[in-house]
Amino acid sequence: MFEKVLIANRGEIALRIHRACREMGIKTVAVHSTADADAMHVRLANESVCIGPPPASESYLNIPAIISACEITGADAVHPGYGFLSENARFADILDAHGITFIGPTADHIRLMGDKIQAKVTARSLGIPCVPGSAGAIRTDEEAYEVAKETGYPVLVKAAAGGGGRGMKVARSEDELSGALSTARAEAKAAFGDDALYMEKYLGQPRHIEMQIIADSHGNVAHLGERDCSLQRRHQKVLEECPSPALNAVQRQKIGDIVRDAIAKLGYLGVGTIEFLYEDGEFYFIEMNTRLQVEHPITEAVTGIDIVREQIRIAAGLEMSFTQDDVTFSGHAIECRINAEDPRTFTPSPGTIKGFHTPGGLGVRVDSAAYSGYRIPPYYDSLIGKLVVHGRNRNECLMRLRRSLHEFVIDGIKTTIPLFQDLVNEPDFVNGDYHIHWLENYLRNKA
Ligand code: ADP
Numbered sequence: 088m089f090e091k092v093l094i095a096n097r098g099e100i101a102l103r104i105h106r107a108c109r110e111m112g113i114k115t116v117a118v119h120s121t122a123d124a125d126a127m128h129v130r131l132a133n134e135s136v137c138i139g140p141p142p143a144s145e146s147y148l149n150i151p152a153i154i155s156a157c158e159i160t161g162a163d164a165v166h167p168g169y170g171f172l173s174e175n176a177r178f179a180d181i182l183d184a185h186g187i188t189f190i191g192p193t194a195d196h197i198r199l200m201g202d203k204i205q206a207k208v209t210a211r212s213l214g215i216p217c218v219p220g221s222a223g224a225i226r227t228d229e230e231a232y233e234v235a236k237e238t239g240y241p242v243l244v245k246a247a248a249g250g251g252g253r254g255m256k257v258a259r260s261e262d263e264l265s266g267a268l269s270t271a272r273a274e275a276k277a278a279f280g281d282d283a284l285y286m287e288k289y290l291g292q293p294r295h296i297e298m299q300i301i302a303d304s305h306g307n308v309a310h311l312g313e314r315d316c317s318l319q320r321r322h323q324k325v326l327e328e329c330p331s332p333a334l335n336a337v338q339r340q341k342i343g344d345i346v347r348d349a350i351a352k353l354g355y356l357g358v359g360t361i362e363f364l365y366e367d368g369e370f371y372f373i374e375m376n377t378r379l380q381v382e383h384p385i386t387e388a389v390t391g392i393d394i395v396r397e398q399i400r401i402a403a404g405l406e407m408s409f410t411q412d413d414v415t416f417s418g419h420a421i422e423c424r425i426n427a428e429d430p431r432t433f434t435p436s437p438g439t440i441k442g443f444h445t446p447g448g449l450g451v452r453v454d455s456a457a458y459s460g461y462r463i464p465p466y467y468d469s470l471i472g473k474l475v476v477h478g479r480n481r482n483e484c485l486m487r488l489r490r491s492l493h494e495f496v497i498d499g500i501k502t503t504i505p506l507f508q509d510l511v512n513e514p515d516f517v518n519g520d521y522h523i524h525w526l527e528n529y530l531r532n533k534a
Pocket of ligand 1: 218243249250251252253287288289290291295319322362364373374523
């Protein structure tokens, strides 16, 4: 097992990883920018190294500084968390060249799934159902018109290097297609430096349902069920739940078997998430994330499995501590992403937290690196905490979520807590009756 893990991240996820390491008796190294010198992850880690000025490009994305921090402290592995360098294949390669273990999949798998066209071609070849669309990259506008004729309108033009919903454009008719292609191409070029595009049928009211998978180097592969992440704003997840209100045990097992077989064939190592759109009983692959996800705690709540701990074990060459047969799903869990944002306009609200009181009690988990007196720096994303609530069934979970949101106090800045307080009483949400566009419609009607 590793002796010392460097955590190449910040905020709640740095703390989350530190907690798993601490329980396993592994020492931790925090890295931080000058803006984060007082951060919780820095205070709790065994050692800390300042790796640069506030902008992430000069600190949390600064590969030479992070490698130096490993060498100075003698860390034998790096956990990248999510975001930042977590899906950077070059980073994984460089760590490897320095004899430091990257806690994640192989660089080749990161690269393969990072290219969304290759990912889709691979998924299809592994027997995973995909959204109908172009077989690979769209080379000419003529080709795009041909594909659209086959799938029917509306179609979605997407960037091969896409992420965070950028470089995505809908064309509702033939008239809109050439405009959508040129805008998506320009956006993709500007955001990712790569203007390769592909096309998919645009699904009207699907749900976003993703499967958590895990595999070790001893031939064990398992799925840990699904998460329903349909509540989104600008393609960003806002609230997630497990299990999905739309699936039954038979459907879960069917898609679970498909992804488990696929992951085994792929020879994948570590944890990952296969994301699907789900409409009229059918699953359609959209992408695979080769890292730990923000919403992993709801899966931990219903399975009782510490996903980060398993990730570390697998990276150290050990067997995962369970098999598929050991995995049981108990009750229901919901996560609310609490952001430092105005709950109506969603403009960021950095500043100093004057009062911070988290809810507690049975079935309540708060993952946050914030505290009373903490100054939220304006340089990074606005997630300041995750409220994760577990109950024996969805109804109990909702009741517990309502009272937890009532208890949660964050003074001095604006947060999205009031949004969730309203949402948990909305009949559609209470009935589990929503899709990926539901939240934006709801916000529009409320405005
Ligand atoms: P990104 O990597 O940019 O996040 P994804 O492919 O994961 O892009 O898609 C992000 C979101 O965009 C999905 O969760 C869904 O809301 C929407 N989306 C993606 N593909 C389609 C599609 N074919 N039809 C309708 N909506 C889609």
